[in-house]
Amino acid sequence: AQGIAEIPIFSGFEYRLIVWAILTLIGILFVVRYAKKLDKGLVKPLIGEKELEAEGIQMVPLTASRKFVLIFFLLSLIFVMVGAIKFDWYIPEICALFISLGVLSCIANGSSMDESVNAFYDGAKAMLPAAIIIAISKSILVLATDGRIIDTMLYHTAGAVKDLPETISIQLMFIIQGFINFFIPSGSGQAAITMPIMTPLADLIGISRQTSVLAYQLGDGLFNLIIPTSGVTMGVLAIGDIPFDKWIKWIWKLMIISVLVSFVLLALPVSLFEWT
Template identity: 35%
Template sequence: MAKTEKKKKFQMPHIYVILFLFSALAAIATYFVPAGEFERVPGPDGRETVDPNSFTQIESTPVGITDFLTVIPRGLIDAGEVVFFTFIIGGMFMVLRTTGIIEIVVDRLANKFSKRSIFLIPILTTVFAVIATLIGTPELALVYIPVIMPLMIALGYDSIVAASVSLVGPVIGFTAGVLNPINVGLSQQIVGLPVFSGIELRLVLFVIALPVGIFFIMRYAKKVQQDPIKNSLVYEEDMEKRELYKHKDNIEMRTMNTRQKFGTVAALLFALVLVYGVLNEGWFMVEMAGLFIFMGIVVGLISGLNATEISEAFTKGFREVLMGAIIIGLARSVAVVLEDGRIMDTIVNALGSVVGEMPSVLGAVGMFLAQLTINFIIPSGSGQALVTMPIMGPLADIIGVTRQTAVLAFQVGDGFAHILFPTSGYFMAALVIAGVSWQKWIRFYLPVFLVLSGIGIVMLIFAQLVQWTG
């Protein structure tokens, strides 16, 4: 017994350690991987893209000790938009919690859905997936998570259920890209295809992949609801949330006072402004963060808080997301190292060359694997498209893969990994807001990712066999 107790289970290193090691390995690689670059030329909508025939080796610039000492601060600076968005959304929702509005609304919704709570999961996941597949904004998970988290906790689920509904649905919709301008529209423009052509096969991917994602979420959610101590991956982390949002069946529900009612209306109006800005004005994190600052102030004042209480609530919210904000900067430092060493283009060129050596029947799968690998260092969908598709388009012609299939390989390789790699800024910010560590998330999501990737590979093989042109 004593010997057994001494045996320690393997524990994943702290996420700080993991990301630091990634940065260190990238720095070491700059001494062995030849530096190189593509020429940048104007692309669709005035964006810069690469000339696929322009790759040349250049003078090596390995990252030394002095340079490496600065990569983490520079990573934080480069990821400043995501870092400060994370702070502000954390502060704003703490203000809403301080007003008491969230607790009252959650209690009412939990009472209404207490006997059929499981149906909320497929409904919300589908809604979020449809939004993402039409407008291409999986980053809206940053807004979804704090909104649905209290309700999911009150209904007996955990933080991973709230995070998975908010992340898995949008990433499936984004990957399928039925009318997604960010991955499909841009990629098809780059390789010379009619924009949004081939919609039928993308719809099939959406219809197959979404129920699979929902199944995994519901299976986990049911286990958590039945026995949270045994089955929840974040039982200890959720203790404070369970106490805060606990649904009290036998106690008369509180009602909102007049000021809280007006505050709720104001919050809903801000939400409508947010939707309009994202859909019609192209708002992203900076604009949303600015809106959230004013939302916290206005809703707080209307609901009865004074200026000091609002300020202290913002500060408390900032503290709760501090660790996650630092993680985002650490993740960005990996790309900073690769850019300093000027080996990012070399890696992209090498992966393209490897794919070019594959038999045509495996070419599409090779493109998927190449895009999946590149996603680790270029987690932005549009950024990856601008770097890789000018190479993958002509390469597809050479190895006998249709350009439509090459776009699909990009979608699948880029999309499902958006919520896998810790180098993805918005994803790590979402985990911070959810209060879920990357290590715990991987335990939940890795099986989902493998199954979804398997579906994507089958679709690619089918597209290759029928020489899909859309």
């Protein structure tokens, strides 16, 4: 988004770090408060009366082979971060890395070929529902993009924002980014489509490009938590066996708080200081 907005990459990092810390702290406090209420029996579990069962769980010793597996796992995380930042790795490269991790883990653990294949089969079977949900979510993006639905929405919403006060305009740009996020859950895809319009719009209104990028980041990041088109969110919910409607009933309060706080955080660089 910063590249499209023609501002230095990683510039404005200090204020973004403050924004991240505030919103992360809000999320932590929200979860801790819920956990305390759950522990005291003041609220019902998110998945109803279903409880985690300890039956069948076995404590296993941390042998040398298992230590090697953990080391391989930690190294793979480092490789992912370095590869994504320095070498533009994406899904194909990361998938290849984790397949290699699986093979090395089986070798280090001393697993036979049959045991390794069965473990892969069980893991793939558990992930299949999430993969199907992700594929369905992706289809919505294809329809919205190929049907030029997103271009039409951006054109009309940008026209409505340009005549409003600066503070209201940047807050509406944030909401617009969140709305567009429903159709384009991909962060890079959303930046490529929206920022060429939002950048000159910010110049026209008198808002810094840094602030318009922050509006994109918040709209993309926060709303990913509640949109059914997000492959990550729907995939994690499927793995956790959490129905989407129950997730929304639990997360909506945190979303409202986060959106209101985001309004304030976006208004500050517009009204109190110049953020370039």
